[in-house]
Amino acid sequence: QLKFASSLSRLGTESAFMVLARAQKLAAQGKDIINLGIGQPDFQTPEHIVEAGIKALRDGHHGYTPANGLPALREAVAADLHRRHKVEVNPDNVVVVPGGKPTMFFAVMMFGEPGAEIMYPNPGFPIYESVIRYSGATPVPIALEEKNGFAFSAEDLLSKITPNTSLIIINSPANPTGGVTPRSEIDKLVKGLEAHPHVALMSDEIYSNMLYDGREHVSLLQYPEIRDRLIMLDGWSKTYAMTGWRLGYAVWPDACVDHVTRLCINDHSCVNAATQFAGIAALNGPQTAVDEMLVQFDKRRKIIVNGLNALPGVRCADAAGAFYAFPNIEGTGLTAMQAQDKFLDEAGVATVAGTSFGAWGEGYLRFSYANSAENITEALSRISKLL
Numbered sequence: 187q188l189k190f191a192s193s194l195s196r197l198g199t200e201s202a203f204m205v206l207a208r209a210q211k212l213a214a215q216g217k218d219i220i221n222l223g224i225g226q227p228d229f230q231t232p233e234h235i236v237e238a239g240i241k242a243l244r245d246g247h248h249g250y251t252p253a254n255g256l257p258a259l260r261e262a263v264a265a266d267l268h269r270r271h272k273v274e275v276n277p278d279n280v281v282v283v284p285g286g287k288p289t290m291f292f293a294v295m296m297f298g299e300p301g302a303e304i305m306y307p308n309p310g311f312p313i314y315e316s317v318i319r320y321s322g323a324t325p326v327p328i329a330l331e332e333k334n335g336f337a338f339s340a341e342d343l344l345s346k347i348t349p350n351t352s353l354i355i356i357n358s359p360a361n362p363t364g365g366v367t368p369r370s371e372i373d374k375l376v377k378g379l380e381a382h383p384h385v386a387l388m389s390d391e392i393y394s395n396m397l398y399d400g401r402e403h404v405s406l407l408q409y410p411e412i413r414d415r416l417i418m419l420d421g422w423s424k425t426y427a428m429t430g431w432r433l434g435y436a437v438w439p440d441a442c443v444d445h446v447t448r449l450c451i452n453d454h455s456c457v458n459a460a461t462q463f464a465g466i467a468a469l470n471g472p473q474t475a476v477d478e479m480l481v482q483f484d485k486r487r488k489i490i491v492n493g494l495n496a497l498p499g500v501r502c503a504d505a506a507g508a509f510y511a512f513p514n515i516e517g518t519g520l521t522a523m524q525a526q527d528k529f530l531d532e533a534g535v536a537t538v539a540g541t542s543f544g545a546w547g548e549g550y551l552r553f554s555y556a557n558s559a560e561n562i563t564e565a566l567s568r569i570s571k572l573l
């Protein structure tokens with residue numbers, strides 16, 4: 187009998203990966219599966235980025251890099267943040283890690299322990315709640331409601347702060363809802379946090395590049411008054427279709443930089459060098475491929491939102507950002523899990539039950555529209571026949 191640590195029983199998972207595995211198994215059995223389950227762009231990484239990664243390997247970049255990332259990459263991040271969000275960031279505050287996830291893990295390890303309370307969006311990215319529980323801290327869900335466009339209410343959030351609150355996690359544009367939090371709520375949150383100087387804030391802005399209908403991303407970096415306790419997470423996975431490369435970063439406050447660097451040294455030493463060179467090419471090179479991907483996502487978004495609203499018993503709110511639609515399916519008489527299973531088994535369409543993103547997701551289903559317009563149209567037609 188192996189003596190596993192009891193903390194393991196508190197570690198959750200990301201169900202989208204399980205749905206992906208099931209969908210792949212069905213496909214291997216010869217079933218025609220359309221995957222609207224997994225949250226990754228269906229595009230290839232733009233060619234000039236791939237070439238930069240290959241060139242780095244050929245040029246002999248085979249060793250360790252500084253644990254916090256190559257200086258040229260951290261400078262490119264700072265320049266990119268200035269270009270996109272009009273903010274000044276010191277490259278010394280940028281810490282490069284293998285993807286978006288390590289930043290959330292390290293932030294929660296830094297602020298989570300038994301007795302601490304950490305707030306997180308629900309429905310929200312499932313890894314937040316998983317790692318909060320793993321750290322021993324108490325997870326405090328912030329309910330996101332359809333009637334508010336799945337944005338948090340600053341008043342509600344502020345009312346839940348206690349002397350034990352150590353960290354608040356927010357995410358806009360959001361997974362799984364596609365919701366975008368308006369500037370007015372963020373203004374109120376930042377103002378309200380003045381009364382709670384002991385609380386750190388992690389803003390997950392991994393979808394900062396994906397907003398539609400002329401909306402502009404509001405980065406928490408634009409609020410100098412909370413820079414001394416803000417962790418702003420972003421990365422390359424979604425924007426540059428680089429999920430498999432494993433590259434992300436966060437801007438950390440001065441007080442956290444040494445701690446997070448130590449966590450990196452203990453965990454992974456550094457991100458592999460060639461990937462970092464590819465990341466530099468992504469930020470410093472032409473952004474035309476990114477713009478083209480966004481045009482495609484916007485087209486598909488319209489198809490899926492309109493198509494879902496035309497289904498009996500289904501109501502889909504405007505999907506303002508990211509590449510997800512999060513329709514309410516209560517009118518079909520199916521629970522979220524029943525709908526997920528039925529659509530996959532009987533229509534060959536992979537989606538993810540809203541409950542995979544927290545209890546508040548009951549009655550909802552997440553559709554990722556990172557798939558071709560033809561496949562999305564076909565998936566909608568199959569579900570329509572089924573319903």
Ligand code: PLP
Nearest residue numbers: 225285286287311361392421423
């Ligand atoms: N944050 C959110 C909200 C996400 O949806 C994801 C991926 O789905 C991540 C972070 C993690 O991204 P990465 O694949 O770069 O670790």
